[in-house]
Amino acid sequence: METLLIIIVGILGVIAITQAVRVFELSAAVKGEDGADNENVTDKDNRNQGMLLLIFMVLLLGGFIAMVIGYKDTLLPVSASEHGVNVDNLWDISMWLIIVVFFITQPILFYFGYKFSGRKDRKAVYMEHNNRLEFIWTIVPAVVLAGLIIYGLSTWSNIMNPVLDENEDPMIVEIYAKQFAWTARYSGEDNQLGYANVRMIGGTNTLGVDPDDAASLDDVITTELHLPVNKPVLFKFRSQDVIHSAYMPHFRLQMNCVPGTKTQFMLTPTMTTEEMRVDPEMQAKVSRVNEIRGERGDEAWQFDYILLCNKICGSAHYNMQMKVVVESEEEYNKWMSEQKSFAELL
Amino acid sequence: MATHEAHDHHHEQSFVEKYVFSQDHKMIAKQFLITGMIMGIIGVGMSMLFRLQLAWPDHSFPILETLLGKWAPDGVMDPNIYLALVTIHGTIMVFFVLTAGLSGTFSNLLIPLQIGARDMASGFINMLSYWFFFGSSIVMVISLFVESGPASAGWTVYPPLSALPQAIPGSGLGMTLWLVSMSLFIVSSLLGALNYIVTVLNLRTKGMSMTRLPLTIWAFFVTAILGVLSFPVLFSAALLLIFDRSMGTSFYLSDIMVAGELLSNQGGSPVLYQHLFWFLGHPEVYIILLPALGITSEVISTNARKPIFGYRAMVGSILAIAFLSFIVWGHHMFVTGMNPFLGSVFTFTTLLIAIPSAVKAFNYITTLWKGNLRLTPAMLFSIGLVSTFITGGLTGLILGDSALDINVHDTYFVVAHFHIVMGLSAIFGMFAGVYHWFPKMFGRRMIKSLGYVHFWVTFVTAYGVFFPMHFLGMAGLPRRYYTNTSFPMFDDLADINVMVSIFAIVGGIAQLVFIFNFFYSATRGKRASMNPWKSNTLEWTTPVEHIHGNWPGEIPEVHRWAYDYSKPGMEDDFVPQTVPIRENEVETGH
Numbered sequence: 001m002e003t004l005l006i007i008i009v010g011i012l013g014v015i016a017i018t019q020a021v022r023v024f025e026l027s028a029a030v031k032g033e034d035g036a037d038n039e040n041v042t043d044k045d046n047r048n049q050g051m052l053l054l055i056f057m058v059l060l061l062g063g064f065i066a067m068v069i070g071y072k073d074t075l076l077p078v079s080a081s082e083h084g085v086n087v088d089n090l091w092d093i094s095m096w097l098i099i100v101v102f103f104i105t106q107p108i109l110f111y112f113g114y115k116f117s118g119r120k121d122r123k124a125v126y127m128e129h130n131n132r133l134e135f136i137w138t139i140v141p142a143v144v145l146a147g148l149i150i151y152g153l154s155t156w157s158n159i160m161n162p163v164l165d166e167n168e169d170p171m172i173v174e175i176y177a178k179q180f181a182w183t184a185r186y187s188g189e190d191n192q193l194g195y196a197n198v199r200m201i202g203g204t205n206t207l208g209v210d211p212d213d214a215a216s217l218d219d220v221i222t223t224e225l226h227l228p229v230n231k232p233v234l235f236k237f238r239s240q241d242v243i244h245s246a247y248m249p250h251f252r253l254q255m256n257c258v259p260g261t262k263t264q265f266m267l268t269p270t271m272t273t274e275e276m277r278v279d280p281e282m283q284a285k286v287s288r289v290n291e292i293r294g295e296r297g298d299e300a301w302q303f304d305y306i307l308l309c310n311k312i313c314g315s316a317h318y319n320m321q322m323k324v325v326v327e328s329e330e331e332y333n334k335w336m337s338e339q340k341s342f343a344e345l346l
Numbered sequence: 347m348a349t350h351e352a353h354d355h356h357h358e359q360s361f362v363e364k365y366v367f368s369q370d371h372k373m374i375a376k377q378f379l380i381t382g383m384i385m386g387i388i389g390v391g392m393s394m395l396f397r398l399q400l401a402w403p404d405h406s407f408p409i410l411e412t413l414l415g416k417w418a419p420d421g422v423m424d425p426n427i428y429l430a431l432v433t434i435h436g437t438i439m440v441f442f443v444l445t446a447g448l449s450g451t452f453s454n455l456l457i458p459l460q461i462g463a464r465d466m467a468s469g470f471i472n473m474l475s476y477w478f479f480f481g482s483s484i485v486m487v488i489s490l491f492v493e494s495g496p497a498s499a500g501w502t503v504y505p506p507l508s509a510l511p512q513a514i515p516g517s518g519l520g521m522t523l524w525l526v527s528m529s530l531f532i533v534s535s536l537l538g539a540l541n542y543i544v545t546v547l548n549l550r551t552k553g554m555s556m557t558r559l560p561l562t563i564w565a566f567f568v569t570a571i572l573g574v575l576s577f578p579v580l581f582s583a584a585l586l587l588i589f590d591r592s593m594g595t596s597f598y599l600s601d602i603m604v605a606g607e608l609l610s611n612q613g614g615s616p617v618l619y620q621h622l623f624w625f626l627g628h629p630e631v632y633i634i635l636l637p638a639l640g641i642t643s644e645v646i647s648t649n650a651r652k653p654i655f656g657y658r659a660m661v662g663s664i665l666a667i668a669f670l671s672f673i674v675w676g677h678h679m680f681v682t683g684m685n686p687f688l689g690s691v692f693t694f695t696t697l698l699i700a701i702p703s704a705v706k707a708f709n710y711i712t713t714l715w716k717g718n719l720r721l722t723p724a725m726l727f728s729i730g731l732v733s734t735f736i737t738g739g740l741t742g743l744i745l746g747d748s749a750l751d752i753n754v755h756d757t758y759f760v761v762a763h764f765h766i767v768m769g770l771s772a773i774f775g776m777f778a779g780v781y782h783w784f785p786k787m788f789g790r791r792m793i794k795s796l797g798y799v800h801f802w803v804t805f806v807t808a809y810g811v812f813f814p815m816h817f818l819g820m821a822g823l824p825r826r827y828y829t830n831t832s833f834p835m836f837d838d839l840a841d842i843n844v845m846v847s848i849f850a851i852v853g854g855i856a857q858l859v860f861i862f863n864f865f866y867s868a869t870r871g872k873r874a875s876m877n878p879w880k881s882n883t884l885e886w887t888t889p890v891e892h893i894h895g896n897w898p899g900e901i902p903e904v905h906r907w908a909y910d911y912s913k914p915g916m917e918d919d920f921v922p923q924t925v926p927i928r929e930n931e932v933e934t935g936h
Contacts, residue, residue, distance in 0.1 A: 005848050012806065012852060016799055016859075039791035039872055041720050045798075049721035052802065053729065060733075060809060071817040074838045076753075084753075091750055098740035105707065105736050112714040113729050117721055118651070123919055124912040125716040128653040128934055133712070134705065138659075141704040148743065149697050153690050155749040160686035179513065179604070198603040208603075237683070241604040242507040243616055245681065245756060249822030252753040256682045258616055259506055260600025263683030289837045301834035308833065310756045310824040312500045313507060314514045315425040318827035 043119050050117030057110035061103065073288055076249050077281045080305070080326065082268040083159045084252035090155050094148065162232070162266050170232040170266060175225070175307070176207050177237070177244035177257040179314045182307055182322035183207060184225045188218030188341065198240055198259075204345055208240075217343040220336065225307060225324045228332040229272045237263045245311035248324060250276070256311060269326045276326075277303050359894075367477075369469030372892050374476050375455035376787060379780070381476075381483055382447020383861070388487070389438035394854045396431045399423045401840075401847030403829035417495065425828040429498035430516050432826060434490065436501025437524070441531055442486065444634040444772045446479050449573075452637055452779050453542050453566040455787065459885035460560050462551025462902060464895040467544040471537050478534035482527045489523035497524035500826060502627070505598040505619050509590050512605040522591070525584050532581045539570035539577075546570075551884070553904035557661075558923070558936060560883050560908040561654060564661050565640025568668045569633050575672070576629040583622035590614070617682050624675035631768050632671045636664060638775020639706060639735075642728040644908075645778045646710060648881045649725040650717030651919045653909035656709045657936070663702035670699045680748045681755050689748040696746035703739050707732060718912070718919070722879075723797030724781035730805050731774040738767025741816065756826075759819025765812045777804075777860070784867065785874030789890040792871060796863040800856060807853030814842050880920045882908050887924060907936030 079088050116124075164170065174185040174193050185207060187193045194216020200208040209216045227233055237246055239257035247254045248267075255265040276282055282303055290300045305324035309317055327335070368374060395414075398407055406421035417427035454472065458465050466472045489496045498516025499508035503524065511518040546559075546567045559567075586597040590611075598619045599611035647654040654660060676684060676692035710732045719725065741763040744750050754760065777800075784792045823836055830836040830843070877886035884904070888896050902924040910921040915931065 005845050008810075009848060009852060012803060016803060016856070039794045040878070041722050041794065045794070046719065046721050049726060049798065050719070053721075053726075056802075056805065059806070063809070063813065067814060067817060071814075071821075071842065074817065074842075075820045076822050087749055087753060090747070091744070091753075094744050094747065094750060098743055102737065102740055105711065106733060109711050109714070109729065109732055109736070112711060112717075113719065113721070116650075116714060116717045116719050118718040122718050124651040124718040126653065126912050126914055127655065127712075127716070128909065128936075129656045129658065134656050134659050134709075137708045138701060138705055141701050145697050145700055145743075148747070149694055152693055152697070152747040152749050156690060156693065156747075157686065159749060159752070160689070198601045199608060201603055201608070241602055242510070242513050243504055247756075247822075247824065249753060254681045254752050254755055258683060259602050260612075260615060261617070261683065285835075285838065289834055292837050292840065293834065298834075301837070303835075306833065306835065308824065312429065312504075312826045315429070315828075317429075318425065318829055319832040321832065 041118070046117040046119070050114040053110045053113040057107055060106060060110075064102075073281070073284045077276065077279055077285065078271075079250070079252050080269055080271040080276055081251035081253065082270055083162065083266075085270075086155050086158060087252045090151060093151070097144070097148070162268075164232055168232065170234040171228075172234050172236060173225075173227075174207075174236045174238060175246050175257065176240070177246065177309070177313075177320075178240035179242065180309070180316040180320040181223075182225075182246070182309075182320065184222050184322070185209070186220040186222070186336070186339075187215075188220055190215055190218055193236065194219050194342070196238070201240075209342055211342075211346060217341065219342040220339045221342060221345065222339055223322065225322055226332055226335050227267075227269050227324070227326050228329040229269055229326050231329070232266060232268045234266050235264060237265070242313050243311050244309045244313050244320070246307055247310035248305065248307050250305050254310060272326045272328060273303070273305060274327075276305070367473060369465070369473045370892075370894055371454045371458050371466050371469070371472060372787070372896075374472050375451050377476050378446060378450030378454060378479065379787075381480060382443050382451060383864070385438050385442035385483055385486075386447065387857075387861070389435050389443055390854050390857060392431045392435040392438075394851050396423075396428055396435070397847040397850040399428055399828070400830075401844045403831055423828075426495055426498060426515055428828045429500070429514070429826065430496045430520070433498045433501055433503070433516070434486070434496050437497070437528075438486065439769065440501060440630065440634065441528070442479075442483060444769070444776070445630070446531070446534065448634065448772060448776045448779075449566065449569055449637050450476070450479065450538060451776075452562070452641060452783070453538070453570065455783060456562055456885060457542055457545050457566055458549070459786070459888060459896060460563050460883050460908075461546060461549060461554055462884050462904065463545060463549035464897075464901070466541050467549060468541055471541050475534050475537035475541065478530050478537065482530035482534060485523055485527035485530065489520050489527065492519045492523065494518035494520055496520040502620075502623055503587070504623075505587060505590065505616050506602055506604075509587060509599060510602070510604050510609075512607060522588075525588055525591075528584055529581065532577045532584075535573050535577050539573040542566055542570035543574065551901045551904055554923075557658075558904060558907045561643035561657070561660055561664075562637075562640040564664055565636045565643070568664050569636045569640075572629045572633050572636075572668055572671065576626040576633075579622055580626035583619055583626070586622075587619065617679070617684070620679050620682060621675070624678045625672075627678065628675040629668075629671045631764075632667055634768055634772045635775075636667070638731060638772040638778075639664075641775045641779040641782070642710065642731050644883070645724045645728045645782050646713050646732075647909050647911060648782075648879050649720040649722055649728075650713050651720065651911045652713055652717040653911055654709070655712040656705070657907070657909065659705055660709055663705045666702040667699060670695060670702070674699065674746075677746050677748070677751070680751045693746060693748045697743065699746075700739070700743060703735075707736050707739070720879075722781065723792070723794065723801050724778045726798070726801045726805075727774045727778035727781065730801070731771050731778065734766050734770040734774060734808070737813075738763055738765075738771065742767060753822075754819050756824055757819035758815040758823050758825055761825050762812050762815035762819060765815075770808050770812065777801075780864070782879065783885075784864075785878045785890075786885055786888075788868045788871070789874055789892070790867050790871030791874050791878065792867040793863050796859055800859045800863065803856035803859070804853060807849045807856065810849030811846050811853060814846055818842060877922075880918070882910060882920050882922050884923055887922065907934075909936075 172187040176183040192215040194213040195210040237257040244257040307322040309320035410418035494515045589595040596611035596614040602609045674696045677696045
């Protein structure tokens with residue numbers, strides 16, 4: 001990869017030098033001649049620049065294809081959440097649409113630049129408008145966009161107001177952000193979070209949970225987020241200091257944590273950590289990463305879901321993270337039974 | 347009359363009157379341009395520094411210690427200065443280069459010249475506008491040197507981070523100066539914009555109806571309206587932030603404990619700031635983009651030797667984009683916990699912008715069709731603009747869709763999108779403008795070959811920098827990370843980051859070619875003729891040597907629109923606006 005880059009830089013450098021030399025040649029050639037017209041564009045310039053536009057077009061489209069092939073494995077794997085699958089479908093459709101438009105419009109633009117590059121003996125066509133054409137390219141995007149908007153809005157509303165089975169209450173979990181760490185608070189058996197406010201922070205009560213609220217006592221505070229697979233979870237987000245953003249890219253989930261208010265997002269994870277580890281795409285990525293880490297002498301990486309901060313929050317913003325584990329219900333229950341409740345913590 | 351008398355009275359202007367406190371729009375345009383260029387050098391230079399950090403974290407670069415001093419001990423950048431650099435880079439590029447540098451330069455230069463006016467409506471207000479901008483630039487540059495570092499909460503300076511010095515060192519004196527600088531900047535913008543609006547409405551020469559205005563003027567005019575309506579809202583956002591920072595109010599602050607200290611603020615909402623900020627922030631995108639599109643319309647039509655295709659549709663789409671730009675700001679806030687219904691509304695309005703934008707793109711392409719293209723550096727930059735406008739605009743369909751935004755919000759996908767659609771398009775428009783109107787500004791020609799070198803290196807490296815960033819974003823990489831090394835899942839992106847940085851550094855250095863060409867040509871370039879591009883618009887009927895009042899005699903009268911290029915039945919392939927309609931000429935309704 002780096003060799004390729006050095007080659008590219010080298011080529012650019014050479015182009016720059018040759019062009020610079022041309023400047024001197026040209027300026028020498030016209031010395032003493034009538035000055036200003038020398039900076040006018042000649043037919044030869046038009047031909048050369050038109051050709052360069054065409055070459056650039058090939059580079060742009062070729063570069064795009066090369067990147068898609070080359071970077072395929074670095075991208076996020078298949079979604080590990082219920083709503084994420086819908087997001088990915090919408091993403092794929094939108095992406096294909098814009099790729100098609102990209103591959104139509106860019107070549108036309110550069111090809112016209114090449115094809116109609118000027119000659120002294122030619123005259124342009126006088127055409128100042130054409131209602132029919134303009135009507136077509138107003139209506140066609142409008143219709144396509146209408147489809148995209150409808151599809152997008154229905155996806156959005158399904159994500160924001162998910163329909164659950166009647167007797168299925170989501171498990172409520174608070175995600176608590178502060179500079180520069182995440183904490184999770186499970187609502188415990190009553191599935192109710194105790195009241196909390198920064199004004200109650202003190203001693204071991206780092207989240208400001210109200211000890212007098214009966215709902216608080218069975219809350220469980222952890223520094224790792226464990227979730228049972230296929231169970232809906234309603235996250236409540238809270239921040240102690242500045243705005244943070246809880247970003248779990250593998251679940252296509254993101255929500256800001258805003259001091260002074262609560263935000264929420266409902267998630268149903270569909271793949272356990274173990275399942276994701278054996279996903280072929282993920283295995284390709286992991287082996288690629290570990291190859292790089294091996295070269296650097298870093299220890300090998302094992303995949304884990306992650307929650308990271310995605311809103312600038314201070315100097316260690318780049319390292320504000322929490323491990324997320326999705327596991328079977330039994331494993332989850334076992335893990336939960338090992339955690340201390342808020343009452344025990346006090 | 348007084349004006350007549352003042353005009354006849356040709357007193358020698360002193361140096362200060364002519365070059366410093368000038369009230370002549372042409373000189374003010376140059377002042378804006380050169381100040382903008384200096385700020386641009388600082389802004390682009392900063393991006394090259396933080397690209398070093400992103401590609402080679404932990405690597406020691408002695409130059410960083412030389413430039414950043416205590417912020418880069420042993421040549422390795424400190425996280426705080428990294429955030430400061432991205433913050434100031436964004437601020438400078440968005441406001442100082444692409445707003446003041448672009449609008450300030452070309453609105454000032456072209457509005458009076460293209461509508462046929464002796465000067466702006468108020469030369470004095472125009473001068474004030476520049477000097478407020480100058481003061482604002484000075485304060486911003488001073489803020490780089492304060493003990494606690496410059497503002498570093500991102501260019502959007504969201505509170506509480508920007509309100510609390512305990513949260514980040516840059517939110518101390520650096521942030522105060524940032525707010526002072528922006529307040530001065532807003533004053534400058536408003537003074538300028540009011541002047542532009544009044545001038546366009548009142549000072550058009552005889553025959554210059556609104557439907558004969560060149561598209562550049564339409565773009566500057568609508569841009570000025572956008573500015574007047576939106577900048578005051580940013581001012582209120584900044585003012586309330588100043589109150590929260592210095593006077594203990596709680597507009598944006600509530601229930602906060604930071605660095606172990608419990609704050610007494612209660613009842614405010616940080617999201618309120620975001621609403622106010624983006625109410626300016628989104629129109630701001632078009633304040634930057636529309637002038638570039640206006641310049642492109644002019645440059646493409648002139649150099650294609652063809653009328654701009656669909657003039658009325660172009661004006662209509664400028665107006666439609668401007669209107670819509672006021673009702674889409676919420677798409678920056680899909681994941682703030684805003685009511686999901688609002689998210690739906692903003693998705694709807696946002697995606698609508700694609701329609702007028704598509705019309706513009708198609709009309710540009712059609713203007714090229716069967717033209718006789720003169721591929722000057724200005725023309726190449728304009729074609730480049732159309733390319734980046736399409737590329738960047740398309741990814742807007744993804745980001746404007748709330749459901750899709752969730753997962754790429756604040757990632758490099760966003761960085762790629764707005765740099766291409768707004769940054770590159772606008773800067774290409776600015777370059778196109780400089781190359782095209784340089785003979786008008788300085789009476790000399792720029793060196794063509796250096797222009798070609800500049801364009802190609804810039805174009806290739808610009809795509810090289812920003813195109814791969816889409817893939818970084820699709821891998822889930824957040825923006826504003828000092829380094830990606832804390833997450834093994836991003837380790838395989840290191841190669842991409844190295845490539846991006848190499849392109850960025852080469853592209854940045856290539857701008858020296860432009861700067862050399864600019865200053866060399868301004869002083870020693872070949873003398874330009876009066877109408878070097880064989881253009882139709884009025885500015886090319888003024889003498890090469892600038893005079894106060896623009897035209898030595900009467901202001902010319904306008905008889906036709908600006909785009910009669912290659913009109914059948916005419917001997918030349920251009921017909922200046924001052925040429926009366928002939929008896930047997932085909933009427934086109936302009």
